[in-house]
Amino acid sequence: MGGTKILVALFLCLMVSSTLGQFSSHKRLSYQAQQCRLSRLSSNEPNQRFEFEGGLIELWDENEEQYQCTGVHAMRVTVQQNSLALPNFSPFPVLVYIERGEGILGVTYPGCPETYHSSGGRQEGYRGEEERGFSHSKDLHQKVHRFRRGDILAIPPGAVHWCYNDGNEEVVAVHVADLNNPANQLDQSFRAFYLAGASENSGQRGIRRLGDRHGQRQFNNILSAFDSELLAEAFDVPEELIRRVQQPENRGLIVRVEKGEMRILAPEGEQEYEYERRRKYMGLDINGLEETICTMRLRHSLDNRREADVFSRHGGRLNIVNEHKLPILRYLDMSVEKGNMFPNTLYSPHWAINSHSIIYVTRGEAHIQVVGHQGQTIMDDRVREGEMFVIPQYFAATARAGNQGFEYVSFKTTSSPMKSPMVGYTSVFRAMPVQVLTNAYQISPSEAQELKYNREHQTFFLPSGRGGRSTRF
DSSP states (O other), X not given: OHHHHXXXXXXXXXXXXXXXHXXXXXXXXXXXXXXXXXXXXXXXXXXXXXXETXXXXXXXXXXXXXXXXXXXXXXXXXXXXXXXEEEEEOSSOEEEEEEEOOEEEEEEOTTOOOOEESSSSSOOXXXXXXXXXXXXXXXXXXXXXXXXXXXXXXXXXXXXXXXXXXXXXXXXXXXXXXTTSTTOOSOSSOOOEESSOEEOSSTTTOOOOTTOSSOOSOEEOGGGGSOHHHHHHHHTXXXXXXXXXXXXXXXXXXXXXOTTXXXXXXXXXXXXXXXXXXXXXXXXXXXXOTTTGGGOOOEEESOOGXXXXXXXXXXXXXXXXOTTXXXXXXXXXXXXXXXXXXXXXXEEEEEESSOOEEEEEEEEEEEEEEEOTTSOEEEEEEEETTXXXXXXXXXXXXXXXXXXXXXXXXXXXXXXXXXXXXXXXXXXXXXXXXXXXXXXXXXXXXXXXXXXXXXXXXXXXXXXXXXXOOEEO
16 A cells, blocks of 8 residues: 555656646747737727626637737636635636735645645544544535735646635725646637536626637536446435536635635644644655655735836836746746836836736836837837737837826746846846947947936836936845
8 A cells, every 4th residue: 555655746746847847948939920010009998898797707809910919818807705716727827916805715626635634623634544533523624725916827728716805995906817838639619517506698797608719608517528327426425416506606716705614724834834733744645746746836016116026216127027036937837027117217118038928017007118129119008007909929019107006917928037128237228339239329439428328326217307317236
């Protein structure tokens, strides 16, 4: 028996290592429908809205050229108080930004052990402990994660996840899915496979099946199509219970929960960490995956000022969460940054070297300009709170914050994003010899010196006027 457990653990380790290795290869799918012949970019709010018993889902149009070019899908999910977004999984990685509220996220990895039990007192209900006299009345499950406003959450492809709002206000979360990720071997249509829930294709409370571009078919959870007798045998439960699971009430994808029914799911301070430490010390349920994906952090705060990567006293700050701050992003091949620009601050003209940028406006407004490879302006608009727009890889862009400032979250399609600024002490202009600039632009050496050094103490966020100084750390 011991030898069998070792072989199973070794097999699972090799399986996960192989999967992570595929993610880290950073190869992207070639997809014929992916076109980046963009002549116009624009910012917009979601154009589809689906209401449920406990919240709503708003979708941006995945058929728009800018989303087809970048290979992403975006939606905004609102979960009301004491409501549960039902368990589901997708074939691609998803980054989630918590715009408002707080709650609990559960993410289930296949092959990982339970690391959390729902109540204090003695540890009960371990696998294979019937002979020790332990009770199975207590709930054992994988770790759950508390999130709050300003957090970024990473959800790996194929991982079942759910969300519960136990806070005092609505949870509003912006989801960006990377459909062009190598983990997705299907086409570039958005798909979500639900383990619970059902909706009719009628009225405002109904929802068309996500991923169906024509939206003419009814949504059901994936268990509903199986033979009930087969599932009853698989779960070793009465067939009547399976029929109830297969045909739930038409409550949608987000459902209300009676007060008090979800208390056991909330993390209780340090108890879950102490419990996990004791399990490892006792040698229970160790399968070899604990130092890999089973214990990776999924959450990181974007609002921590001490972690700002760029800080300007007169311009603003920039927080970047990449594979170094949140290692799981290395395998998802995604990252995110949050910018907070002071009123009238200018973002240095730049281009992204290795990623597309999907930008969601969280506060204020800004004037955005984007220029394509033929020197044509493809975006020259003012963007506002609640809107989203795209800046494709290598397209040059700049922004000026409005009178009330500008705050945004930018989702990246790489785990280690790189930018090439045109202005500042890390700019391409400063890196070129004066003689190159004088001959390229037919200007005098003194004018070339101004191009190179007038912003030599600044980078990225440029305060309005001259004389402001910025600091990077």
